[in-house]
Amino acid sequence: MIFGVAFFVLIVIGVIHVSAIEYSLYFYYNWLDIPVHFLGGIWVSATALWLILSKEYFSSLRTNRRLLLLTLFSSALFIGLLWEAFEYVFGIAVLNPANYVPDTIKDLFTDVLGSLFLYVYYVRTFGIPLYQVKDLSEQ
Numbered sequence: 709m710i711f712g713v714a715f716f717v718l719i720v721i722g723v724i725h726v727s728a729i730e731y732s733l734y735f736y737y738n739w740l741d742i743p744v745h746f747l748g749g750i751w752v753s754a755t756a757l758w759l760i761l762s763k764e765y766f767s768s769l770r771t772n773r774r775l776l777l778l779t780l781f782s783s784a785l786f787i788g789l790l791w792e793a794f795e796y797v798f799g800i801a802v803l804n805p806a807n808y809v810p811d812t813i814k815d816l817f818t819d820v821l822g823s824l825f826l827y828v829y830y831v832r833t834f835g836i837p838l839y840q841v842k843d844l845s846e847q
Contacts (some may be wrong), residue, residue, distance in 0.1 A: 710761060710830075714754035721747050745815045748791070749784040749822020756783040757830060773836050777827050784823035788816045 724744055728734045734741060756779060760766040769776050792812050794800070830836075 710754055710758045713826075714751055714758055717747050717751040717754060721751060741815065742818055745788070745818035746822040746825070748788070749819040749824075750826045751822075752784045752787045752819070753780040753823040753826040756780055757826065771836060773831060776831075776836070777824075780823050780827050781820060784819045785816065788819035792816065 721744060724740075724747075728740055728744075757776075760769045760776070760779070769779055792815060796808075
């Protein structure tokens with residue numbers, strides 16, 4: 709299910725982004741990058757969550773809400789930083805250099821907000837306990 713969410717969100721991002729580039733929608737609608745970054749945060753976190761759920765190596769993350777939140781948050785922030793560095797290096801999104809830092813902060817905040825949205829959706833849907841209770845008799 710999570711892979712399907714990640715794939716669907718990636719398709720939506722692609723359609724919006726290609727349309728925005730083709731028709732200069734980012735120029736006419738300054739706010740358009742906000743939902744794209746929000747969806748990007750969802751996509752990155754859904755992809756990270758899919759890896760966590762599908763690989764036994766990450767099994768400890770599946771039952772620890774705080775660690776899962778930190779992982780999804782960090783994933784979205786890391787990929788968001790890479791994306792912003794990519795845009796900066798290639799001069800893609802720097803229309804107004806004076807506005808670059810506030811816009812980058814807004815973009816990263818929106819990425820992380822999308823990540824938080826996916827986390828809350830996942831935890832509420834599947835009811836992960838805040839702490840995993842360990843059976844002391846197993847020690």
